Amino acid sequence: MSAPLRLGLAGLGTVGIGVVRIVQAQADLIATRSGRPVTITAVSARDRTKNRDADLSAYTWETDPVALATREDIDVFIEVMGGHDGPARHATEVAIASGKHVVTANKALLAHHGQVLAEAAERQGVALRFEAAVAGGIPVIKALTEGLAANRIKRVMGVMNGTCNYILTRMQSAGLPYETVFEEARQLGYLEADPNLDVGGIDAGHKLSILAAIAFGTRVSFDAVELEGIGNVSVDDIRLAEDMGYRIKLLGVAQMTGRGLEQRMTPCLVPADSPLGQLQGGTNMVVLEGDSVGQIVLRGPGAGMGPTASAVMADVIDIARGIRVPTFGIPASDLAQPKAATSATPAPYYLRMTLLDKPGALAKIATSLGDAGISIDQMRQLHRPGDRAEDAVVLIVTHKAAPADITHATASFATTGVLVGKPVAIRIEEV
Amino acid sequence: MSAPLRLGLAGLGTVGIGVVRIVQAQADLIATRSGRPVTITAVSARDRTKNRDADLSAYTWETDPVALATREDIDVFIEVMGGHDGPARHATEVAIASGKHVVTANKALLAHHGQVLAEAAERQGVALRFEAAVAGGIPVIKALTEGLAANRIKRVMGVMNGTCNYILTRMQSAGLPYETVFEEARQLGYLEADPNLDVGGIDAGHKLSILAAIAFGTRVSFDAVELEGIGNVSVDDIRLAEDMGYRIKLLGVAQMTGRGLEQRMTPCLVPADSPLGQLQGGTNMVVLEGDSVGQIVLRGPGAGMGPTASAVMADVIDIARGIRVPTFGIPASDLAQPKAATSATPAPYYLRMTLLDKPGALAKIATSLGDAGISIDQMRQLHRPGDRAEDAVVLIVTHKAAPADITHATASFATTGVLVGKPVAIRIEEV
Numbered sequence: 061m062s063a064p065l066r067l068g069l070a071g072l073g074t075v076g077i078g079v080v081r082i083v084q085a086q087a088d089l090i091a092t093r094s095g096r097p098v099t100i101t102a103v104s105a106r107d108r109t110k111n112r113d114a115d116l117s118a119y120t121w122e123t124d125p126v127a128l129a130t131r132e133d134i135d136v137f138i139e140v141m142g143g144h145d146g147p148a149r150h151a152t153e154v155a156i157a158s159g160k161h162v163v164t165a166n167k168a169l170l171a172h173h174g175q176v177l178a179e180a181a182e183r184q185g186v187a188l189r190f191e192a193a194v195a196g197g198i199p200v201i202k203a204l205t206e207g208l209a210a211n212r213i214k215r216v217m218g219v220m221n222g223t224c225n226y227i228l229t230r231m232q233s234a235g236l237p238y239e240t241v242f243e244e245a246r247q248l249g250y251l252e253a254d255p256n257l258d259v260g261g262i263d264a265g266h267k268l269s270i271l272a273a274i275a276f277g278t279r280v281s282f283d284a285v286e287l288e289g290i291g292n293v294s295v296d297d298i299r300l301a302e303d304m305g306y307r308i309k310l311l312g313v314a315q316m317t318g319r320g321l322e323q324r325m326t327p328c329l330v331p332a333d334s335p336l337g338q339l340q341g342g343t344n345m346v347v348l349e350g351d352s353v354g355q356i357v358l359r360g361p362g363a364g365m366g367p368t369a370s371a372v373m374a375d376v377i378d379i380a381r382g383i384r385v386p387t388f389g390i391p392a393s394d395l396a397q398p399k400a401a402t403s404a405t406p407a408p409y410y411l412r413m414t415l416l417d418k419p420g421a422l423a424k425i426a427t428s429l430g431d432a433g434i435s436i437d438q439m440r441q442l443h444r445p446g447d448r449a450e451d452a453v454v455l456i457v458t459h460k461a462a463p464a465d466i467t468h469a470t471a472s473f474a475t476t477g478v479l480v481g482k483p484v485a486i487r488i489e490e491v
Numbered sequence: 492m493s494a495p496l497r498l499g500l501a502g503l504g505t506v507g508i509g510v511v512r513i514v515q516a517q518a519d520l521i522a523t524r525s526g527r528p529v530t531i532t533a534v535s536a537r538d539r540t541k542n543r544d545a546d547l548s549a550y551t552w553e554t555d556p557v558a559l560a561t562r563e564d565i566d567v568f569i570e571v572m573g574g575h576d577g578p579a580r581h582a583t584e585v586a587i588a589s590g591k592h593v594v595t596a597n598k599a600l601l602a603h604h605g606q607v608l609a610e611a612a613e614r615q616g617v618a619l620r621f622e623a624a625v626a627g628g629i630p631v632i633k634a635l636t637e638g639l640a641a642n643r644i645k646r647v648m649g650v651m652n653g654t655c656n657y658i659l660t661r662m663q664s665a666g667l668p669y670e671t672v673f674e675e676a677r678q679l680g681y682l683e684a685d686p687n688l689d690v691g692g693i694d695a696g697h698k699l700s701i702l703a704a705i706a707f708g709t710r711v712s713f714d715a716v717e718l719e720g721i722g723n724v725s726v727d728d729i730r731l732a733e734d735m736g737y738r739i740k741l742l743g744v745a746q747m748t749g750r751g752l753e754q755r756m757t758p759c760l761v762p763a764d765s766p767l768g769q770l771q772g773g774t775n776m777v778v779l780e781g782d783s784v785g786q787i788v789l790r791g792p793g794a795g796m797g798p799t800a801s802a803v804m805a806d807v808i809d810i811a812r813g814i815r816v817p818t819f820g821i822p823a824s825d826l827a828q829p830k831a832a833t834s835a836t837p838a839p840y841y842l843r844m845t846l847l848d849k850p851g852a853l854a855k856i857a858t859s860l861g862d863a864g865i866s867i868d869q870m871r872q873l874h875r876p877g878d879r880a881e882d883a884v885v886l887i888v889t890h891k892a893a894p895a896d897i898t899h900a901t902a903s904f905a906t907t908g909v910l911v912g913k914p915v916a917i918r919i920e921e922v
Contacts, residue, residue: 199634
């Protein structure tokens with residue numbers, strides 16, 4: 061058996077302690093599978109005195125992650141501190157420059173600085189791995205980069221923020237408004253310190269941009285992701301969509317079109333009986349579509365100590381086994397700068413609006429849609445207990461329409477004189 | 492860019508031609524991802540004159556796969572002939588002995604000779620890879636061997652024969668008996684030449700035994716798989732199970748227990764709203780459960796030209812990239828001979844029986860169950876149009892019970908004097 065692979069672990073939060081536990085509990089299993097022992101040499105975190113419920117006594121303590129990153133007695137620098145600038149970034153850069161392999165769970169770091177870091181790692185001949193950064197315990201980076209490597213990827217989709225899916229699922233099952241469930245989630249500790257990272261779709265957008273880079277051989281382009289969070293999703297729309305056979309998910313979609321790379325992370329309707337529609341609570345799902353393989357669906361825990369540490373350690377074992385694959389699947393210098401396209405791929409849309417309940421109102425809306433070249437697949441007019449007597453709620457599912465045409469048509473509804481409030485338009489992603 | 496990786500392709504059926512198509516259509520993509528060109532040097536099949544709808548003119552033709560396996564100008568021998576003895580086995584052995592890497596889609600070969608072949612490959616320092624052998628296009632071998640390498644695997648489950656799942660799904664949706672749907676499947680070309688490989692559970696059992704070897708670090712032990720096909724599944728049970736919230740699947744389960752390795756490929760009930768329960772038609776699903784990661788579900792096409800060739804080529808690209816992992820995840824000599832255990836893991840059971848509709852009949856059955864230590868979770872007595880006037884159909888869902896106790900109890904029903912015909916007992920796998 062070869063020499064041990066020696067780890068330096070920067071960050072002793074949930075994920076870091078999860079890594080410590082696996083290394084300690086599964087030492088024999090990992091040595092057998094890796095062909096060599098895997099050991100922790102040194103650790104670092106801000107506060108040494110904190111009780112972490114793990115025995116760290118055998119490890120050298122470094123207060124400064126940069127000092128950890130340059131130690132002669134580590135082969136792999138594990139970055140599970142978080143944050144896309146500051147110490148995480150700096151220590152990662154130093155680790156690479158010092159010839160260490162790097163394993164990180166930091167999606168924000170990769171979304172913002174992935175290209176520069178990948179180039180540096182390749183210059184130094186070290187691995188930069190990040191299975192834990194996308195969809196937690198699901199081995200999706202490996203599935204996409206290696207398992208589907210013979211495919212031209214057509215589309216990547218994913219529900220990749222468990223907190224958002226928890227909130228949307230709970231709104232549906234309990235019939236509670238967003239604000240109430242958001243507050244519940246906060247009290248349960250499900251939200252990031254800056255909740256907008258979750259509910260604003262930023263965290264999930266980071267993940268999507270990383271998957272898109274691998275799928276399409278392009279540089280990570282997070283700034284080009286169309287982002288819309290779940291804050292405007294109403295329990296009304298969740299219920300009405302359900303009645304029509306759909307569920308609302310914060311869904312990421314990346315696809316290469318003739319116009320360029322479309323990336324969006326937005327609330328979407330998906331069929332209730334599809335794997336994505338069936339996804340409840342905090343679980344993640346990623347859908348990969350290749351020209352040869354067709355559709356592959358991966359489902360599993362997207363966060364938590366065990367799953368995230370499992371993914372970090374998969375990368376470590378790959379390194380121990382000598383597996384080397386370029387960071388984003390092809391050499392970083394070959395990654396093309398993607399042409400960012402705003403979404404133009406047509407899709408059916410769900411429209412909800414309130415109209416004045418008077419003769420001809422519906423005809424005016426239908427005419428507006430027709431003028432925009434949009435045809436109607438389903439339509440329902442409702443009057444529910446609690447609706448104002450003079451109002452009618454109208455639901456429309458369109459046939460496939462270009463996003464710009466939907467925007468144009470819904471804007472024109474205001475000129476009909478029959479619209480009450482603002483119409484809601486949500487894309488129905490065909491899965 | 493390095494020298495080309497040169498392939499010798501033995502077998503030009505559906506999968507072989509799929510490989511040819513990918514190599515030809517995606518040459519640039521594969522070269523970029525592999526870091527080197529991947530080319531086909533020579534091919535072999537029994538009949539050279541057959542029209543195969545692919546341009547093979549650039550490849551040297553070998554009539555004998557053994558001659559192909561020993562050619563100096565190939566680096567990788569791709570075996571997609573099929574059959575677990577005869578030419579496929581012999582040519583694979585010769586290829587390994589000649590220092591060629593081997594990629595195979597042949598589950599039967601691995602289930603019967605995996606240990607010997609893996610040992611030979613390791614002695615020769617060549618790769619023996621088989622992603623396509625289990626669940627077609629789903630990258631499950633990679634997910635289990637590499638993606639979940641930091642986990643002690645607790646259980647592996649799978650619906651891995653698309654034909655069986657097609658038959659069961661169609662029986663359910665159309666209300667047709669097994670024999671009718673079997674005949675439909677035969678006419679659609681879904682069945683192997685020997686249909687028992689499909690409907691007898693043998694093909695799926697081969698796949699399960701391969702997954703179990705990787706999951707538990709044990710030698711492939713196909714002979715120890717408890718096999719029961721779908722030939723005795725009645726449309727009645729499918730319908731009654733559905734009424735109680737379950738679906739019937741040909742489900743493989745492998746788990747390591749204190750008594751040894753349990754492997755079974757049998758019809759089971761699973762909750763209708765679980766991912767396994769939702770699986771319709773020919774799609775495959777594999778569920779992997781690890782101590783750290785929890786449950787990972789993989790879903791995708793289990794057969795067909797594109798998906799299977801995608802998996803073959805993923806192995807080829809791994810080899811081109813220099814990725815080397817032992818055939819079953821750890822060195823073949825370290826694989827332990829598993830102690831085979833007959834299923835003793837308790838589970839709830841679905842019981843259906845017909846009783847004489849007279850006072851005390853049900854009490855006698857309940858007493859038999861109680862005497863065997865089995866308690867009842869749900870019970871229904873039905874009298875449906877078409878049932879004989881003097882009969883009552885009784886459905887029971889038990890609490891968890893040991894399989895041996897179920898066998899004992901159902902055998903004892905015959906002594907009650909109220910049983911008509913034979914009782915049906917189907918395990919409910921907790922997923």
